[in-house]
Amino acid sequence: MIRFIIEKDNVNVAFDAPTDLLYDRLAFVRVGDIPISGTENASVRIIPWADVKLAEVIAKRFSDDDKISEVNALCEKVKYMQPSDEKAFIERLENEDVHGAAQMFDVADEMGMEAASEINRYDYVEYDEESIMEQRM
Numbered sequence: 001m002i003r004f005i006i007e008k009d010n011v012n013v014a015f016d017a018p019t020d021l022l023y024d025r026l027a028f029v030r031v032g033d034i035p036i037s038g039t040e041n042a043s044v045r046i047i048p049w050a051d052v053k054l055a056e057v058i059a060k061r062f063s064d065d066d067k068i069s070e071v072n073a074l075c076e077k078v079k080y081m082q083p084s085d086e087k088a089f090i091e092r093l094e095n096e097d098v099h100g101a102a103q104m105f106d107v108a109d110e111m112g113m114e115a116a117s118e119i120n121r122y123d124y125v126e127y128d129e130e131s132i133m134e135q136r137m
Contacts, residue, residue: 001055001075008042018076037064057090063100070101077108
């Protein structure tokens with residue numbers, strides 16, 4: 001949803017948020033959970049995916065003080081929204097002039113949005129193969 005490019009001491013790392021490997025990526029360039037505006041020693045670039053309107057909308061609303069972990073958590077929360085929820089979320093961000101990753105996360109919470117896996121988004125029912133095997137025996 002959001003691509004981060006972090007550079008420190010001629011070492012670069014690029015990754016897409018959300019990621020479960022956030023702290024591994026940050027450790028690669030020897031930084032901690034830094035603000036998205038960067039630090040004296042590390043620069044941060046944020047690139048929203050061009051084909052995802054939600055990514056563009058939320059990227060415009062980040063504040064310089066937002067930490068990379070906050071952006072990652074927000075992306076995790078909103079990544080697999082239903083199209084109707086995504087539209088309502090975007091409208092609420094625009095109507096209430098919400099800024100900052102923490103505020104956007106709070107809005108998603110208030111709207112009852114939960115992080116969902118891609119499989120659940122399409123109402124795919126996963127069967128437990130082990131219980132099916134027991135039934136066959």
